[in-house]
Amino acid sequence: MNTDDATRAAVLDAAGRMFFRTGAAGFTMDRLAAELRMSKKTVYRYFPSRSALLLALLETVGERMDRDTRAVVEDTEADPATKLERLVRVFGRHLSVLGPPQVEAFRRDPVLWERATRMRAERILGPVRQVLEEGTERGQVRSEVRPEIATHFVPILIERLAQSDAVVESTASVGEVLEQLGLILARGLFRPPGREGER
Numbered sequence: 001m002n003t004d005d006a007t008r009a010a011v012l013d014a015a016g017r018m019f020f021r022t023g024a025a026g027f028t029m030d031r032l033a034a035e036l037r038m039s040k041k042t043v044y045r046y047f048p049s050r051s052a053l054l055l056a057l058l059e060t061v062g063e064r065m066d067r068d069t070r071a072v073v074e075d076t077e078a079d080p081a082t083k084l085e086r087l088v089r090v091f092g093r094h095l096s097v098l099g100p101p102q103v104e105a106f107r108r109d110p111v112l113w114e115r116a117t118r119m120r121a122e123r124i125l126g127p128v129r130q131v132l133e134e135g136t137e138r139g140q141v142r143s144e145v146r147p148e149i150a151t152h153f154v155p156i157l158i159e160r161l162a163q164s165d166a167v168v169e170s171t172a173s174v175g176e177v178l179e180q181l182g183l184i185l186a187r188g189l190f191r192p193p194g195r196e197g198e199r
Contacts, residue, residue, distance in 0.1 A: 011046050012056055015027070015047075020097040020102060023102050023105060054109070058116060061095075068090045080131050080135030084182060088179070089178060125151055129151045150185075157185075
């Protein structure tokens with residue numbers, strides 16, 4: 001990694017810590033430059049605007065989540081129910097950094113919000129759809145379940161739970177709640193392996 005790449009990565013890392021900890025209110029380019037002990041001009045050299053930096057943060061979360069979801073979907077040893085459980089855990093782990101203050105910051109910027117919406121469709125709906133289609137092909141999705149409906153509602157449940165006051169007030173972490181959701185969804189959607197074809 002050359003010096004420019006290392007500096008860019010350091011700026012992105014510090015920005016992520018600050019933004020995911022404080023949300024938009026506590027995240028300014030001045031504060032970021034001060035934390036990094038560099039000039040604001042240097043920060044702007046790598047990211048020409050606050051929006052560009054937030055977009056890079058969003059892309060970083062998406063890329064990490066993409067890497068982990070790909071590993072789950074491509075696991076040839078796991079059955080679809082296990083894959084769905086694992087996917088929900090992956091989503092929970094990555095999306096738990098996006099609380100209401102962060103989501104509100106994205107919502108206020110049309111470019112960021114459009115990208116966040118596209119990321120949800122590509123990086124959450126896509127893998128869930130793949131696993132549900134695999135389960136359907138293998139005869140493991142219950143016949144009364146419509147995969148196209150389940151594909152749209154699983155991400156909504158994850159998103160709502162991750163930002164719910166009920167989770168904040170609970171003794172369970174966001175990750176634990178989403179792990180349980182994955183278990184409930186997967187075992188409610190799929191027949192146990194070996195019982196394919198039963199109604």
